[in-house]
Amino acid sequence: MRAVLDYCSGGVERKVPEGTLILHEGGKTGHLFVLMAGKLEVIKGDVPVAVLTEPGAMLGEMSVLLDQPHTATVRAASDSIIYEFDDAASFLRDQPEVTLLIARLLAQRLNVATTYLADLTHQYAGHGNHLSMVSELLHSMINLPPSQVAPGSDRQSDPRM
Numbered sequence: 709m710r711a712v713l714d715y716c717s718g719g720v721e722r723k724v725p726e727g728t729l730i731l732h733e734g735g736k737t738g739h740l741f742v743l744m745a746g747k748l749e750v751i752k753g754d755v756p757v758a759v760l761t762e763p764g765a766m767l768g769e770m771s772v773l774l775d776q777p778h779t780a781t782v783r784a785a786s787d788s789i790i791y792e793f794d795d796a797a798s799f800l801r802d803q804p805e806v807t808l809l810i811a812r813l814l815a816q817r818l819n820v821a822t823t824y825l826a827d828l829t830h831q832y833a834g835h836g837n838h839l840s841m842v843s844e845l846l847h848s849m850i851n852l853p854p855s856q857v858a859p860g861s862d863r864q865s866d867p868r869m
Contacts, residue, residue: 709766709813710763710764711809712742712809715803715806718799719791719793720791720792720794721744721791722789722791722792725787726784726787726788730748730782730783731781733751733778733779736771737771737778738796739768740766740767740769740772741793742793743761743764743765743766743788743789744763744788745789746761746787747759748760748788748790752779752780757780759785766813768796769814772796772800
């Protein structure tokens with residue numbers, strides 16, 4: 709994602725000390741962030757799910773594209789430098805190259821997730837446990853209209869089920 713660094717103009721470069729919360733799960737900023745240097749930790753609920761260290765890594769893109777609250781908390785795991793676009797939707801409309809980079813990133817993430825879920829389906833076929841519903845999840849992911857996307861967890865059930 710280093711290619712996105714070429715488009716970092718028109719926003720604000722910020723130095724964020726270790727421990728600073730950049731995004732808060734459930735909040736909605738409309739901002740897009742790009743990691744310039746440092747290390748950021750992505751936390752879903754109370755579970756760390758990723759550490760971002762590559763310059764050009766983006767944050768807040770899902771919230772902006774879906775016009776929904778942030779799906780995770782992001783905290784600086786070390787002193788870091790980020791680039792912030794206050795009006796991310798306008799920035800993405802004005803920079804179709806960045807929007808295409810984000811689309812490729814999201815397609816890559818979806819490919820990894822569906823490949824993993826398909827592998828789980830294969831491994832646990834016929835076991836009759838909760839993993840047997842993975843194929844239903846895959847079908848649901850592929851066939852849901854965009855307006856109905858509402859991810860849930862064990863703590864937050866999906867009303868469609």
